[in-house]
Amino acid sequence: MAISSPAACSSRLITSYSTPSLPLSPAAISTSTKLKALNLSSSFLPPHSFTTPSSTLPQSTRRSFTVRAARGKFERKKPHYDEIDAAPEERARGITINTATIYELMDAVDSYIPIPQRQTELPFLLAVEDVFSITGRGTVATGRVERGTVKVGETVDLVGLRETRNYTVTGVEMFQKILDEALAGDNVGLLLRGIQKADIQRGMVLAKPGSITPHTKFEAIVYVLKKEEGGRHSPFFAGYRPQFYMRTTDVTGKVTKIMNDKDEESKMVMPGDRVKIVVELIVPVACEQGMRFAIREGGKTVGAGVIQSIIE
Incomplete structure (x- = not known):
């Protein structure tokens, strides 16, 4: 039996274990044709990944980057007053641009809109909006004082829906603050002596005795x-x-x-x-x-x- 030379065995092993050829893209085939025409080796062929365009980003993302870049190129940054106010020399002044602008606006509003005058000279009247019962103290009627004033210890009439009765105001409270009197325009709660919660309801009014019927x-x-x-x-x-x-x-x-x-x-x-x-x-x-x-x-x-x- 004839024994092959070591070179021939090596050639057959390389041929039998060579990796299968992958299909080339049209661009790679065109490049291979040109190289063969120039009598160049196939080792000069570029890899498949270089001849085929690839991108890790989807098409919509690339488009958004392009639009954003185009906008940023022509977009002009607007001046912001906060950046000016943050400057050390502006902070040293104490009054910033924004603060001065607000002061000017409020001055214009105050000069244009007259301040309403409270009708404190008229007889007292409060329309009852809600009623509460406080254990150990009595009944509280809440509402807005439409006119006049009322002080602790004064007597008021309860008018409307039922027979008119009078009661004594033993306390005045506004926003959890105890007051001596309530003025027109105040939203207050009046603590009344000698009245039950069932005797007063929304729709009645508390008024100066004899001022309204x-x-x-x-x-x-x-x-x-x-x-x-x-x-x-x-x-x-x-x-x-x-x-x-x-x-x-x-x-x-x-x-x-x-x-x-x-x-x-x-x-x-x-x-x-x-x-x-x-x-x-x-x-x-x-x-x-x-x-x-x-x-x-x-x-x-x-x-x-x-x-x-x-x-x-």
């Missing part, structure tokens, strides 16, 4: 909202029974009479009309001439008015 019938000028304004879609007639929202109470009343601008009796009121009506309430309410109210129906406001005169 309850009534059930009055004459008023009202405006009925249109459909486009969120009001009624149809007219109403005499006998209409809506709710009248007066201060903090909601009382049912009956429209007994309707009159036009010439004080001539009318039969119906159309949405958008401004008329004069006579109202009878089912319970007495503390009201007076010039007091405003809202007309409500089904939980929404359908009109507004002002009392012209008290009938009874």
Whole structure:
């Protein structure tokens, strides 16, 4: 048996264990053709990874980077007052640009809008919004003082919805602070002596004795909202029974009479009309001439008015 030379055995081993050739991309095939035309070895062929474009980022990410770079190239940074205020020389001044601007704005607002004056000279009146019972102390009625002043130890009338009674104010508190008196515009709680929680409710008023009385019938000028304004879609007639929202109470009343601008009796009121009506309430309410109210129906406001005169 013929024995092959060591060189021949090595050549056969290399040929039998050589790695299989991978398919080349069109770019690699074109490059291989050019190299063969130049009589170059295949060892000069570039690897497959260099002839095929690859990217670890998706197309959408590359597009967003491109757009962001384009924006950053032409975008102009806006000046920020905080950066100016942070400068050491500006801090040494004590008043920054932002602070000075706010001061100028508030001065302009104060000079343009007049400060409302508190009606402290008028008789005291507070519309009751809520009632609390404090164990060991008594009953507290909360609300906003509409006018006048009240001091600890003074007597006030409880008016509306029931028979009028008077009680003594034994404490005044506002935002967890004990006060000696409450002024018009204050939201306070008044501690009353000798009254139970069941004897007072929302809708009543606390007032200076004899300054206001309850009534059930009055004459008023009202405006009925249109459909486009969120009001009624149809007219109403005499006998209409809506709710009248007066201060903090909601009382049912009956429209007994309707009159036009010439004080001539009318039969119906159309949405958008401004008329004069006579109202009878089912319970007495503390009201007076010039007091405003809202007309409500089904939980929404359908009109507004002002009392012209008290009938009874």
